[in-house]
Amino acid sequence: MAEALGVSVGKANYCVRALLDKGLIKMKNFRNSRNKLAYAYLLTPAGFTAKADLSARFLKVKMAEYEALQREISLLRKDSVLVKDSERRFG
Structure with a gap:
């Protein structure tokens, strides 16, 4: 994600954590995936409302x-x- 956005991994992680802390996204780890870095970031209802606004x-x-x-x-x-x-x- 950081590479796609052209930012450092630390900056991407900081922003994702802030979105998680605000309750705008939630993160789900695909435990059965062979790629242990596979995560889904989903909008929460609050995140959807913020995005709509x-x-x-x-x-x-x-x-x-x-x-x-x-x-x-x-x-x-x-x-x-x-x-x-x-x-x-x-x-």
């Missing part, structure tokens, strides 16, 4: 960004029409 905030920010871009595009179109109109009038 984070996703909702992210979407709210993205929708606001989209609306701001739409307003900017509308203003640019209006400015473009005004420029073209003044070019036609004043040449």
